[in-house]
Amino acid sequence: MSTDQAALRTSSRTALIMLVFSMIFTALMAFTYDLTLPAIEASRLETQQRLINEVLPPDSYDNDLLSDVLLLGPTPELGLAQGGRIWRARHGQQAVALIVEARTGDGYAGEIALVVAIHSNGLLSGVRVTAHQETPGLGDYIDPAKDRRKDMPWIGQFAIASWKDVDTSQWAVRKDGGTFGYRTGATISARAVVGAVGRATAWASARQDALFSAPTGSTFGAQP
């Protein structure tokens, strides 16, 4: 009987200690999270603005781009299962460009997240990969920061493409008979990005006027 009691005492004691340790370290994590949240949010916004400056020249528009946002519900054409955002660049009353978020699961590992900037004349202004898990040193050239060709990064070829000029069947990597280049040894990542950019451009070009005229902050396509 006494050994039973001793065992009970030991196990409740260790359980209690485990609980105390869990509580202390969870509190530490929660505290750090709260402490770092504003800084993380600020860096995130700054990174977002820097990213948008890369795909669209900052002097081509004069509105507060990050605030002129349109929300999207789940949009399979853009690969957005959870919804996403569109930023609208304007110069005075003139529509300049749409910056569309898109995702694709066709990559080598996990989802690839993109922003695609499309001029109102249908010409692509630029594309950037914002998140990916492609193989480091192999498929990650889709992100210009990891691209070894600094003078002519792979993603730069979209800056001269236009949905009107490139035939739908040609909107593919050269290996698939299309018009876009890729790097030997890692076709899958390039193919995924090319496909996603094509779908995003087609989707946005087809409903450009509606996208520009929708009220700021509203969810596009939602029934009022």
Add this chain to the structure above:
Amino acid sequence: MNLQEFRELTYNGLWKQNTGLAQLLGLCPILAVSTSVVNATSLGLATVFVMALSNLTVATLREFIPHEIRIPVFILIIAALTTIVDLMFNAFFHDLYLVLGIFIPLIVTNCIVLARVEAFAAKNDPLSSTVDAVMMGLGLVWVLAMLGAARELLGAGTLFAGIEMIHPSLSAWQIFPDDYPGFLLAILPPGAFFTLGCLIAAYNAINSRLAARARKQPPATLTAEPPATAEAAGAS
């Protein structure tokens, strides 16, 4: 802690019980990030940081941790510290975080962190435990850096590619001419195994040469000392 102990911990960490070459612990990051010098070294240093913090924490709290539940508590501590380092990186070194982002949480899965906590920090004072963690970690860093350098050089013909993400004024070295076609195998995971194998062979060759020399000459001070920490470090 005296100078003798410090020297012993340094020698153990950097050479004798090197995590990458002798203990072969922590192969996960060795395979995943050693594709370039910058990736390998950055993640290595983040690992050193987590190791030092975990060893310090465990050595300080070791009186309060019951033997039966030490492993769950250690893992809890390591996971919490890694999360904190992850958040700190994200907040204060955002550019570096964007480079290393997906690898930082993987530090938890690196068994070398738990191994040092269990084998050393649970039995020693906070100061020696921290020194042990730093030296063991630096031992991993130099192996990772060599591995990264060899793979990057063979695979891409460059060194320090991506260093501009750490500081914009620095730039990569192009070692081989621009038209170097690249050797894909070196970048792929098998390349990590081959290169690591070559490094271990070199390590063993150096060790047996040193041993042969020590047999010929009167024993040096380092080998003559009783290995005080060897038994603790070899466990787990």
